[in-house]
Amino acid sequence: MTRAMRRWGAGGLLLVSLAMMFTPAPPRALACGAAGDSGEQQSAAEALRLLRQAEEARWLQPVFYRELQTTILRHGVETVARTIAWRPPAELRVEEDHDDGRRIAVWNGEERWLYDSRSPYVLHTEARAPGWDQVAPPLGFGRPSPHGRLTPGQWAWSEAQGPGGRAVYLVEGGKPYAYSRYWIDQVHYFLWKEEHYGPGCQLVGVVVRSDLDFDPELAPDTFAFEPPEGAQVVTDPITWRMRSLLHALSRHAPIAPAVPTYVPAGYMLAGGGITEVDGSPALHLRFHDGRDLLSVFQVLAGEASETSPLAGVARRVSDGRGAEVLVMGAVRDGYLFLVVGDLTQAEAERILSNLQFEPDF
């Protein structure tokens, strides 16, 4: 062997080395930025303080701004343009332009309206309605804040130049599968830009804000709303949500939606949409309990039958985000249903056996 290496080793090594140089490195599960390497608890605590301050500062005084949100989804990119007007303590107007419609939310001290031009339903909530006080604007607006659940050691901050050349604090951190960067103004802590990364450090969303005005001249009717003619006013949020969702979905896929009448305690319907599973159109209903996501897929599969190999399948698998989830399948009325979430098998079976077609919303 030594003799062979001495005789032919030089050429062989050269070629193997060259090959290794040009061979792509295998994927590694690393943090998406340098924040995880800092390890400075003090710096991390300061980073989280900056984030909290940015969140609070945005809603301390009357404000108007615009934002452009780009979300990279599995089957395309979604861009939403918003204008936001806010006057403490509880007046809000958000207008949100989508490719195929507009969504408007108006809050004032007496009532809250929510209208989506893609469905003929308007949600109307009055001040004395149950749950009114549960939403204390602006806290809780948006997602359930994850900041309290993050480990300080995973965050870091630095000074940088932000959009428009402004001096900003760049705060970044998270986990390898959920990593974020925030550009926070050094003067008034306004959050100018956000970048979010998902599994594999892939970019999943960008938010850029502009036209900031801390002393806006708001028209008197900014926080008033009149339902459009022909729209049906609904007072129950669940009914409104289900009707809007099913109405929107019915335009996009030939699926008779089925809604589970049972989900584990704490889970609420958080959204839904049309997607594609294994080449077939599918309805994806998303439930959230403030911490975990529960998905119910309804796949329009022509060949789906009681003999489908996925009927009755129950697998506990890694979700690629450091957790294990249960995937359970069943076939009902010619549709393949898949439940994905941090559930027990009994809970998943109960969801699948309580699917209601033609829900009465």
Added chain:
Amino acid sequence: MQAVKQLLARAPAPPPPAGLAETIVGHVRFREAQRVRRRPRVRFWQGAVAGGAVAAVVIAGWLAGSGWVARVAVRDAAAPTAVEEALYEHSWYASLLETGAGDWMDWALVASGEFR
């Protein structure tokens, strides 16, 4: 003709030119030295060809292996089965919610006072 041949055969052979043997020996030594000089270069290229073949096999194996990994990995966008695609979609939305990239995606639910 036969007689002439016999006469010539009986005549003594002329002596070889001076230094012929040394010339032949020198030529053989030169060729041998040349072969020895070339040997490392030849072996280098023999090794290169063999190394290239090994590298090609290694890369093919790596690519085949990574392809298999990708097929079973949850993050693969072209996951071949319904379970893997559903799992991928689920994880993607979970990340959107966790990072806040989906901050506004379902904001209407917050505005309705129901989504906590």
